Amino acid sequence: MARKPLPDRLPQARPPRTSLTCPRQPRRTLAPHTTPLHLLARTRKARNLLSRTSTPLRRQSRRPVPSRGLPHPDGWFAVAATEDVLPGQVITRRLADRDIVVARMRSGELTASEPWCPHLGAHLGGGTVTAVGLRCPFHGLEFNAQGDCAASPLGRPPRTARLAMLPVREILGVIVVWHGRDGGDPEWEITEISADPQDWLPLRYKVLQFRGHPQEITENSVDLAHLSVLHQFRSVNVRQPLHADGPRLRTAYSAQLDRVPILGTLDVEFAVAVDGLGWSRVETTLPRLGWTVRQLVLPTVTDAGTVELRLAVSVRRRTGRPRWLWTVITRAVQEAVLYRFQREVLADREIWENKVFLERPALIPGDGPIGPYRRWTKQFYDQPALTPAD
Ligand code: FES
Numbered sequence: 001m002a003r004k005p006l007p008d009r010l011p012q013a014r015p016p017r018t019s020l021t022c023p024r025q026p027r028r029t030l031a032p033h034t035t036p037l038h039l040l041a042r043t044r045k046a047r048n049l050l051s052r053t054s055t056p057l058r059r060q061s062r063r064p065v066p067s068r069g070l071p072h073p074d075g076w077f078a079v080a081a082t083e084d085v086l087p088g089q090v091i092t093r094r095l096a097d098r099d100i101v102v103a104r105m106r107s108g109e110l111t112a113s114e115p116w117c118p119h120l121g122a123h124l125g126g127g128t129v130t131a132v133g134l135r136c137p138f139h140g141l142e143f144n145a146q147g148d149c150a151a152s153p154l155g156r157p158p159r160t161a162r163l164a165m166l167p168v169r170e171i172l173g174v175i176v177v178w179h180g181r182d183g184g185d186p187e188w189e190i191t192e193i194s195a196d197p198q199d200w201l202p203l204r205y206k207v208l209q210f211r212g213h214p215q216e217i218t219e220n221s222v223d224l225a226h227l228s229v230l231h232q233f234r235s236v237n238v239r240q241p242l243h244a245d246g247p248r249l250r251t252a253y254s255a256q257l258d259r260v261p262i263l264g265t266l267d268v269e270f271a272v273a274v275d276g277l278g279w280s281r282v283e284t285t286l287p288r289l290g291w292t293v294r295q296l297v298l299p300t301v302t303d304a305g306t307v308e309l310r311l312a313v314s315v316r317r318r319t320g321r322p323r324w325l326w327t328v329i330t331r332a333v334q335e336a337v338l339y340r341f342q343r344e345v346l347a348d349r350e351i352w353e354n355k356v357f358l359e360r361p362a363l364i365p366g367d368g369p370i371g372p373y374r375r376w377t378k379q380f381y382d383q384p385a386l387t388p389a390d
Pocket residue numbers: 117118119120121122136137138139140141
């Protein structure tokens with residue numbers, strides 16, 4: 001029977017709970033710190049006193065924080081695929097509560113900038129690309145790839161009219177833009193790897209938008225316990241313990257997948273490479289079948305509490321004869337993997353959209369290295385408030 005294709009977006013789930021509902025008084029809500037003693041305290045002064053002196057320490061340390069309350073992390077974040085911005089094209093994307101404008105010059109050079117024209121503030125997302133650069137739709141000032149105003153129909157280009165440019169890169173066919181505190185320069189680069197089209201099929205994408213945060217999504221890479229409960233893997237074993245090196249995390253593990261149609265039980269090996277909270281690459285190998293698949297998990301904060309998650313899949317080419325047949329088979333494998341990948345991420349999404357972030361989770365040994373992961377994430381924030389108990 002033909003399977004119904006998965007939708008890019010599911011209907012909106014109910015909002016995450018940000019407060020606890022009182023069962024006896026359904027209309028009232030209790031703040032997460034509220035205890036029965038608080039209810040008995042009639043005056044604000046008494047409640048404040050309770051909050052300062054008698055809220056159990058344990059309860060404070062397990063304080064649930066809606067994931068949408070996490071701050072924006074520093075790092076490289078995907079905003080588009082290479083094919084979304086062809087020479088001469090201009091697009092607008094959201095990144096960390098603001099618009100950014102991405103444009104491709106006629107020469108092929110890619111630029112990313114703030115959206116506001118320095119002349120009189122028009123939005124450059126409605127601009128066009130000329131031989132000089134990005135042309136503002138309002139009075140026609142033209143900005144080159146460095147942000148200088150290089151042409152103006154109104155007279156000599158004003159020297160002070162400089163467009164604020166943003167660091168942008170293209171990696172594996174993905175356009176990433178740096179988001180840093182205070183608008184600073186990039187502090188590190190994403191690890192470049194080979195993507196020779198002779199060896200790998202072009203990436204295939206899916207884009208999902210939902211309530212969540214890159215830290216929670218990337219945490220999945222080290223959350224081993226959920227692999228068996230949510231994704232039906234079994235015998236999950238660590239092949240390479242978590243290794244952190246600056247903004248990079250590396251780990252590898254193996255697992256088994258049961259009841260795969262026709263194939264039965266399959267051994268699966270995962271090598272995880274995380275570069276900041278916006279870029280995770282998982283190389284998945286199926287030793288028995290000889291396939292290697294590259295999966296990208298690219299969460300981008302668009303607005304506070306909302307992420308745009310790009311999923312991309314590429315398959316390592318196999319050589320054999322007839323060549324056309326192997327091309328057809330490889331493409332079919334890529335589509336099957338992308339379908340399954342999206343299905344599993346949709347299961348994750350139901351969790352992410354409705355969970356809270358616990359600063360100090362009650363970790364157990366089978367969880368995987370969530371504690372070290374949380375400590376590693378601190379480097380991407382101004383405030384060191386995201387570490388669980390040691
Ligand atoms: S506002 Fe852009 S040229 Fe005037």
